Amino acid sequence: MMALLDGRFGKGIFISATGTELGKTVLASGIAHWMHIHKLGATALWKPVQSGVELGTVEADSYRLLKGSGLTNVGERELVTWTLREPLAPWAAAKREGLEISMSELVVEGERRLQASDRLVVEGAGGVAVPLQARHTMADLAAALQLPMLIVAAPLLGTVSHTVTAVQYARSRGVKDVAVVFGAMLFKPTAEWNKAAYEQQLHENTEMIELLAEVPVVGAVPYLPHPNRIDEDLWINWRKDWLRETAHLTTLHDWLNARL
Ligand SMILES: Nc1ncnc2c1ncn2[C@@H]1O[C@H](COP(=O)(O)OP(=O)(O)OP(=O)(O)O)[C@@H](O)[C@H]1O
Numbered sequence: 001m002m003a004l005l006d007g008r009f010g011k012g013i014f015i016s017a018t019g020t021e022l023g024k025t026v027l028a029s030g031i032a033h034w035m036h037i038h039k040l041g042a043t044a045l046w047k048p049v050q051s052g053v054e055l056g057t058v059e060a061d062s063y064r065l066l067k068g069s070g071l072t073n074v075g076e077r078e079l080v081t082w083t084l085r086e087p088l089a090p091w092a093a094a095k096r097e098g099l100e101i102s103m104s105e106l107v108v109e110g111e112r113r114l115q116a117s118d119r120l121v122v123e124g125a126g127g128v129a130v131p132l133q134a135r136h137t138m139a140d141l142a143a144a145l146q147l148p149m150l151i152v153a154a155p156l157l158g159t160v161s162h163t164v165t166a167v168q169y170a171r172s173r174g175v176k177d178v179a180v181v182f183g184a185m186l187f188k189p190t191a192e193w194n195k196a197a198y199e200q201q202l203h204e205n206t207e208m209i210e211l212l213a214e215v216p217v218v219g220a221v222p223y224l225p226h227p228n229r230i231d232e233d234l235w236i237n238w239r240k241d242w243l244r245e246t247a248h249l250t251t252l253h254d255w256l257n258a259r260l
């Protein structure tokens with residue numbers, strides 16, 4: 001799908017993944033918070049479609065993006081375009097409600113949002129090949145908006161093949177600038193957990209993915225789950241923890257600074 005206003009976009013990135021539930025919302029909110037604290041001008045967030053949640057609940061990506069980023073120039077409702085009931089790919093979730101998402105309208109909206117802020121962080125739903133409409137996927141939306149894509153990958157066994165194929169797919173749909181970041185392990189590290197073995201595996205996975213997909217792997221997100229309650233203090237603390245726990249991610253920050 002061609003961009004409608006070629007060459008007149010603002011700055012932005014599209015956060016996608018090799019699949020669902022890998023940490024896009026946590027990362028997108030953290031990146032937006034980091035930008036908000038460290039950069040001049042207006043940072044904005046956009047979730048084009050969320051599925052399987054209700055607005056205003058702590059499970060909703062729109063709520064978690066808002067509270068995790070600490071942005072105050074926007075309401076939760078403005079941060080998301082479609083909120084669909086069923087926890088499915090947007091195309092299927094829309095069909096269940098007798099609706100159809102228009103990809104070309106999302107592209108126009110994305111262009112408007114890019115022009116309206118100094119930098120826009122977009123979060124897809126699920127992975128790169130998840131459809132918004134028949135034959136139009138997350139990667140197509142990122143490509144139409146000419147956005148660099150940051151792909152969140154699982155850090156553990158199975159990730160090499162998933163990540164290499166996701167990167168190739170995104171490129172095949174026209175995304176030109178791609179990087180990979182490992183999400184956290186999604187369990188709290190225990191006393192028996194072997195940090196050295198984990199780091200060795202991350203290192204080896206980085207090497208294989210960079211070589212096979214010719215893509216930069218720009219870091220690994222620390223273990224920092226979003227609060228699971230609507231409690232302002234918990235979210236304030238999460239944002240502080242995020243800045244502290246990610247301060248060492250200089251490769252990720254350099255990648256972001258060069259694009260945002
Ligand atoms: N860095 C992290 N540390 C600990 N837990 C995390 C981290 N990232 C994500 N999680 C947890 O894993 C779950 C899934 O994360 P998240 O909602 O960010 O995934 P997602 O990729 O945005 O999923 P979706 O495809 O539904 O948008 C959440 O409960 C979240 O708190």
Ligand SMILES: C[C@H](N)[C@@H](CCCCCC(=O)O)NC(=O)O
Nearest residue numbers: 020050051052087088089125126
């Ligand atoms: C329901 C999930 N949480 C997510 C949609 C994931 C679709 C995955 C489809 C697939 O790859 O099979 N929705 C969302 O990010 O709003």
Ligand SMILES: [Mg+2]
Nearest residue numbers: 024025061123
């Ligand atoms: Mg999400």
